[in-house]
Amino acid sequence: MYDLIIIGGGPSGINAAISAKRAGLRYLILEKGVIANSLFNFPVNMTFFSTSLKLEIQDTPFISHMDKPTRTEALEYYRRLIQHFDLDIKLYEGVERMRAIEGGYAVETRKATYPSRNVVVATGFYDTPRKLNIPGEDLPKVRHYYNDPHAYIGQDVLVIGAANSACDAALECWRKGAQVTMAVRGGEISDRVKYWIKPDIENRIKEGSITAYFNTTTDEIQTDTVVLGTPDGQVRLPNDFVLAMTGYQPNFALFERLGLPVEDADVCKPIFNPDTLETLLPGVYMAGVACGGKQTSKLFIENTRDHGDIIVEAIQGQSVLS
Structure with missing residues (x-):
């Protein structure tokens, strides 16, 4: 039984994992693609709008050649975080569903089932494009x-x-x-x-x-x-x-499979306690930009850097109360 399963191996998932490890929790990151999969799909020559200082997580310096880092530098930074903190992560293992069990949840992938007392959903939004829903959109071009x-x-x-x-x-x-x-x-x-x-x-x-x-x-x-x-x-x-280039949105199909309640169809924002980030499912938390639902211009790496610590503090608080 894990203390915490983290769905998503991007900046928010890595952040939560470092918080969990520092707190002595038994955790695991499950990532459906590569490390920082969303950033990996960014344009090869992309430069971030934010400075490297604002993108740093867990007080770990992010060194870039210029004030604003590139995609390549960001991928290197998140790789180094995984290596430096020796984080427990399984790549190419996307979560398919989740079900309640005694004492927590069973998180299922196509390879295995992982029992955990708590779950963090840190799936971002860049992996799911907004479709045009017009004739010919499925053409290879x-x-x-x-x-x-x-x-x-x-x-x-x-x-x-x-x-x-x-x-x-x-x-x-x-x-x-x-x-x-x-x-x-x-x-x-x-x-x-x-x-x-x-x-x-x-x-x-x-x-x-x-x-x-x-x-x-x-x-x-x-x-x-x-x-x-x-x-x-x-x-x-x-x-x-x-x-x-019509924008992106969280993976609402995954939210549904996980059983996460969301607000009205216009926003599709997961319902959670803003103080603890816990959803209506006890022990299931939201982290990072996925918290905004369709409001993808509200949250970014730089203003969700405290989510990992908030969630771990909430989990530890519940452990003390129990």
């Missing part, structure tokens, strides 16, 4: 993740969206020789775009290097074309690839 511009050299690329991921992808692909068009649902580039990216993308659009359709929807994706719904009617464009 449609990508919900962007990693490197090399594949798109000389290609007609449609980038859907106007936030950080979309603007980064559009600029990198254009600079490497792609013909880039953007389909933007709103009337302008998002105000949340990194301050050093926003003027760059706006100037490329203004000069005509990148074509942008604002107040526009993507209505259909076909083998060689895309159909856009613009204020002036439908437009059909030649197309080789679609980068659907």
Whole structure:
């Protein structure tokens, strides 16, 4: 019987594991992919908006070459945390379901079942893209993740969206020789775009290097074309690839399998005590950005760094009371 099973091996899961180890709890991280799987799926050349100082966890220095770290530096940091603290983690072992047992829960993966008195759900949101739900979205040329511009050299690329991921992808692909068009649902580039990216993308659009359709929807994706719904009617464009940078959300299907109650359908925020992070399931806690449900712009690594300590303190408090 473990004291704590942690679902998710990203920054929040690692944070909770370090807190648990320091407290002398018997814990285990279960991760469905690689260490920091969400960050691994970030664009190869991505630079964080936050400084390395704000991304540090458990008072462990995060050293980067510049003020704002890169994806590569972040992955190295989280690898080193696992190694330095000798954390107990099982990779490529996604959780499928959870059931109540005497004294806690049985957490089931396809490989094994792990009994634990407490469970932390620290699954983030970047692993589950928001789908367009339009015809042709399942075509092989449609990508919900962007990693490197090399594949798109000389290609007609449609980038859907106007936030950080979309603007980064559009600029990198254009600079490497792609013909880039953007389909933007709103009337302008998002105000949340990194301050050093926003003027760059706006100037490329203004000069005509990148074509942008604002107040526009993507209505259909076909083998060689895309159909856009613009204020002036439908437009059909030649197309080789679609980068659907439409955002991401927590894995609500997993929440349902775990039996986690959530708020109304518009927010889908797990219901938990803000002081202890404990959900309506006794001994089951939320950690990290997954706490925000669909409100993915509210929580980040830097403002959830205390979640591990909060949860472990709550668990220890319950142990004393019992």
